[in-house]
Every structure is written in structure tokens, then in C-alpha cells.
Amino acid sequence: MSDTLAEPAPPTAAGSAEPDQPAEQPDQPAGPSLSPSRATDFMTCPLLYRFRVVDRLPELPNPATARGTLVHAVLERLFDEPPGSRTPAAARTLLPGQWDRLVAEVPALAELFADATEQAAWFEEAARMLDRYFTLEDPSRIEPSYREMSVRALLASGLTLRGYIDRLDIAPTGEIRIVDYKTGLAPREEYEARALFQMKFYALALWRTRGTIPRLLQLIYLGNGELVRYAPDEADLLATERKVNALWQAIDRATSAGDWRPRPSRLCEWCSYRSLCPVYGGTPPPLPPPPLPAPPADALPTGAPPA
Secondary structure (H helix, E strand, O other), rough: OOOOOOOOOOEEOOOOOOOOOOOOOOOOOOOOEOOOOHHHHHOOOOOHHHHHOOOOOOOOHHHHHHHHHHHHHHHHOOOOOOHHHHOOOHHHHHHHHHHHHHHHHHHHHHHHOHHHHHHHHHHHHHHHHHHHHHOOOOHHHHHOOEEEEEEEEEOOOOOOOEEEEEEEEEEEOOOOOEEEEEEOOOOOOOHHHHHHHHHHHHHHHHHHHHOOOOOOEEEEEEOOOOOEEEEHHHHHHHEEEEHHHHHHHHHHHHHHOOOOOOOHHHHHHHOOOOHHHHHHOOOOOOOOOOOOOOOHHHHHHOOOOOO
């Protein structure tokens, strides 16, 4: 969910960006992993990827990402209500409780607003986004199979794909629809392919784990009330797999060389790290030291010393 609070990067060391965490997923092999958010970071700007994944620099929340997180939380919990109770009024009623929960988890959110008037205007915009959702779908007719679904898939290359799907709908006949909520504006047609990359990433992960190609990818843009739908096929997902593997190879080369070049664009205006970027006169922090090599197996202690 790119328009929500930043996805926390997993613990890393230089030379091993985004390692998997077998302690949390014992059925997954250890090795490199990549999420669509971090893949998009690298495509946008390798230095942004480095700041988030290698340096793990904190980012303060901002009103736009906080609103995205809040709207996502309300839409997820709306489906806990009986079908007939999934109304715009019910969604608005969920807003205060979900906001209180988010502030309890991230206390810095409470400092986002200068005064109560500013906060009230921000809440009203979130409420309008929720109202807009009901013009695009009728949630009383939908029973999601999964919400905030964690996905992991190991590719033949050894790379693990990981991420969270906002909603997965599975029809009685087995067709799969992946749904993602966006609180920004729908992109112009020439930028749709970039927006769909995340969805194809998830479709690839599901195909590799379930053996079924999702029937439909659906992006719901709540900023202006538009839907983007796409029906992927095998050729699409094979091309996505090649792209993801090539991205990982490029990330691995950048990690090995310590070469994280900035890629200026209009997105720099919203970057949390401008003060550290050399394009804007900043200096990135020193790279973390590389991890110590593991000792050979025969050097590890095996028990009591010999007599």
C-alpha cells in the first residue's frame, strides 16, 4: 500500500539487502526477499531504497500517508459488519475508533495537526474518500476471502516475493480478484503500467503459490473516484517475473558496489530524505559496515572439549 504509512524495512546489513526472516516464517528458506513497495523505491531512486532498506532511516508520518492508513483500516473493518450494515454512515462511524487505534500504535500521529480545525478538515477529507468508495462498489454484495493478506512466494531464482494484499476476492467458481485501495488520484494513461506493477507483482506471487492466474486486478482510486481494471495472462506474469529478477540483480550489484545513485524526479518534492540527498546539497550517512563472514562449520563449537 504505497499511499499508507511507510512499510517498515526488515533488518538488514550492507551486502544483504532485505533478507528473509526465517524465525517468523519457519517454512520459508532464508534468502533475499523483495516487496513491491521496495521494488518501486529502487525503480524510483536507488538512493531512496538505500535510505529505507540499508540505512533504515526513520520517516515521520505526514497527513497524506496517515490518511491513507486510516482509510485502509476503515475499509478493512467495514467487512466485519453484516452486509446490510455496510453503509457510508457505518464507515464514517468507524473513523474515530480506527484513528485512536493508529495513534496508540504510532504516537507521533497525534502531532500531525496544528489545531483542532486542521484535524477536523483532514478527517472530513478521509470521510469523503469513504463516501466515494460506495460510488464504486457495493460492499453489501461482496464477501472478501482475505483482507490484508500476507503473501510470500519463492521464485526459481531464489528470490522471495512478499507483501500484503488489501483484499482478495475468490468467486465460487475459483476466479481470483486482487483489489487494492489507493487514496491518491488515478494516474494518467501513460503512467498506468507503473501503477499496475504492484498488482502484477501480487498476481505473480499468487500464481507461483496457488498455481492460478488471478482473473482480475482492480485498483480503486478514492482520491477522484476511478477504477482501473486489468486482466493479466501468463505472458504478463512471466514478464513481471523477469523484471523482478532483473531488479533484484540490480539491487544486488548496487549493494556490492555501495553505489546508490540518486535519480531526481518530480517525486523528490515529497521525499522525506531531501536534506540528506546530494542533489539538494546533502550528505548521506556512511554506509553500515559489511557483516562479518560466518565462521566455517568445523570452527564452530560442537560440545565438550576433547579429553
